[in-house]
Amino acid sequence: MQTRIGSVGSLEEGKDPVITTRTSQSKTLPLRALQLFGFFLALCIGFSIISIYTIRRFGIYSTVTTVKSTFVPCAEEPNSLDHWRKPPLSLLHSMSDKELLWRASFVPRIKKYPFNRLPKIAFMFLTKGPLPLAPLWERFFKGHEGLYSVYIHSLPSFKAEFPSSSVFYRRQIPSKVAEWGRMSMCDAERRLLANALLDISNEWFILLSESCIPLYNFSVIYQYIMKSKHSFMGAFDDPGPFGRGRYNYNMVPEVNISKWRKGSQWFEVNRKLAINIVEDVTYYPKFEQFCRPACYVDEHYFPTMLTIQTPNLLANRSITWVDWSRGGPHPGTFGRSDITEDFFKRILEGHQCRYNDQPSSICFLFARKFAPSAMEPLLKIAQKVLGF
């Protein structure tokens, strides 16, 4: 789209010198020829304006996909690195999951990038449909363009209607139905990772839900993630019925019970671990076959797999705060009346954890679950309590 609009624009610019040289000669030209020329010029300008408008208004979706796949490789600079360096023009694509995972697993063998790469955080929203807390996120992202990318996996039937100024505008990836506790949920998470991996500048990948909020401003979160030696994947060995009790001995030899882990679904992983997850063909079949409800696979597959493969890269804790204090199978949900300074004091303070092998009191960067009614008071309190 950019190339096309760009070329139309430059065509128009190219007309200006023609006008000036011609008009400077106007004295010598007969009036009739001048009129004819003027008419012709008006026709040309009119035509370009109409075509730009048509492309902007109607052509974008259909042209983008074809432009991306057929136009770019044979553009003016066929051997330019841009194709690899820049994110895809559109998140829409026609790859199947199998094709997508294969494509996303490409890794350069030379570790040093031959261009100035500003590492980005990919914020991946796993949601059913709307994002009621979007205004808070918009404010959070404002002013940090170039340091983040946004991806949304929703129900396939959901049609997002974000204005073109929104960070969520056209950030939906091709999605499928995902069910809690089933492999289709892990498939959705891998789909998000794979789509985000297509942008070579994405270095860290955070899974979020529509009920998540950030607990600090962007700068604090970016620094915390960037400087961490570990990825924040919750992983613990629970000897009880809801931990080891869900293990199935048919999983040996790939998965030994001593490596069986449990953890919250809401993770942060770096690019290396994201690739481990999308390229996996070893553990996937075992989990798919032998971890079915009451074994909730989204709580075990990635923590266990990564504990086997790269235990030293894991912080073994999640950076997303949830409230289990009310008991029951679902964490607490907070609405309008819960949003007070004291409430955030409780979330932000009074925790101890390890960060880069040192004790730290900053343990959580995100929190859930927040109801749509929390939106308004959150916007009021954010500047003072969350720093944005």
Ligand SMILES: *[C@@H]1O[C@H](CO)[C@@H](O)[C@H](O)[C@H]1NC(C)=O
């Ligand atoms: C699981 O690992 C332990 C050591 O951690 C080993 O002794 C045991 O034989 C393994 N079990 C299987 C079934 O491979």
Ligand SMILES: *[C@@H]1O[C@H](CO)[C@@H](O)[C@H](O)[C@H]1NC(C)=O
């Ligand atoms: C996380 O757990 C693994 C074992 O499951 C361990 O090797 C690793 O050191 C732990 N990470 C941290 C930061 O303690």
Ligand SMILES: *[C@@H]1O[C@H](CO)[C@@H](O)[C@H](O)[C@H]1NC(C)=O
């Ligand atoms: C972000 O928050 C930190 C700590 O609360 C604060 O020091 C900093 O000034 C904030 N940054 C911006 C850009 O507001």
